[in-house]
Every structure is written in C-alpha cells, then in structure tokens.
Amino acid sequence: MNGGAQMKEEHSKRKILSRKIGKMGNSLSISLPKVLIDKLHVSQGDEIEFIENSQGEIVLKKVKQMKIPENVRPRSTGSFLRRFRRR
DSSP, X not given: OOOOOEEEEOTTSOEEEEOOOEEETTEEEOOOXXXXXXXXXXXXXXXXXXXXXXXXXXXXXXXXXOOOOTTSOGGGHHHHHHHHHHO
C-alpha cells in the first residue's frame, strides 16, 4: 500500500476517498487517509463502527470514548470495556 488516497468530487459535491485493500496477516485491511482521521477525530487504539444505513451505504462512526475510572487497573480495562459496552 502506498498510503496515497485518491479523492474525487462528484457533481453532488460529495467527496469520495478511495483506498486499496491490503493484507495484514490473515485479514484484509485499509489505512485511513489523514483527512478522514481528522474528520472522525480518531487515533491509534480508537474503535470505529461500520454502520449500514437504509440505502445500503456503509457509514464509519467513532465509538464514543469512555473515561475509565481511576480505580480500574490498566490490565483490567479490556474486560471492563467489553462488559460496559454490552449495556
């Protein structure tokens, strides 16, 4: 992957970003272009959701960041967040 995003504008003033799909281990991956990172306000370790809307389009949305209570040990945060998100 060369890291370059292709951007074009349609007549409807929508911006379209395209990326090539790469391989990471046994999974497929894409990198997010800087303009999208800035727009979503994401950084390494953040979580995003892929949501299909009623038109069949996929929407990316940053999962809301939760402040972890001070009394939770760093080693426990993974299980804490999984339990908290299920509610």
